[in-house]
Amino acid sequence: EDQVTQSPEALRLQEGESSSLNCSYTVSGLRGLFWYRQDPGKGPEFLFTLYSAGEEKEKERLKATLTKKESFLHITAPKPEDSATYLCAVQAYSGGGADGLTFGKGTHLIIQP
């Protein structure tokens, strides 16, 4: 069974204080690992897809990295508008054809001015 564990559950940072969010995963065969951002009352918004260990992707103050067992979302010099819940999800190869994502419970990030 595919599993995704995110830590910490919640994180409060001061504006400009860099940190990292962790996503540990167990999957039979990784097709892709996805990071999403979710604002209150909204649906998840796609950020990154990572496919293989060693891969990195960046977008503004965010950088996602991938190893064979976990992914990190690094936030550099965050601003209050980066406050959101960050979701990690994996998509596995499956012969039956199910293409749904397995999500973690998310990390609730608050950036204080």
Place this chain on the structure above:
Amino acid sequence: NAGVTQTPKFRVLKTGQSMTLLCAQDMNHEYMYWYRQDPGMGLRLIHYSVGEGTTAKGEVPDGYNVSRLKKQNFLLGLESAAPSQTSVYFCASSLRRTNNQPQHFGDGTRLSIL
């Protein structure tokens, strides 16, 4: 560019009532999905569709039915609502499977069953 649109945005039902949630996408995506999101749990897949006229069960399909009569629409039905189905329901779509296309989500339907 609307993307994925869900209707209604909010609904309150009584136990035993039925209703249909509508998802529409304007991106010409082949794949569509229904998830539910509950406090303290990750999003869980209910049903999905890999093309017009096809549907399949996900992780938590019991108590729900779906239909995909048109490529752009994916309907989720509750035949006899139960309090355990109180949740936020999200629809998503993706272009295809083979190129690891990301899923794009709507803003959800908040459903309360009394």
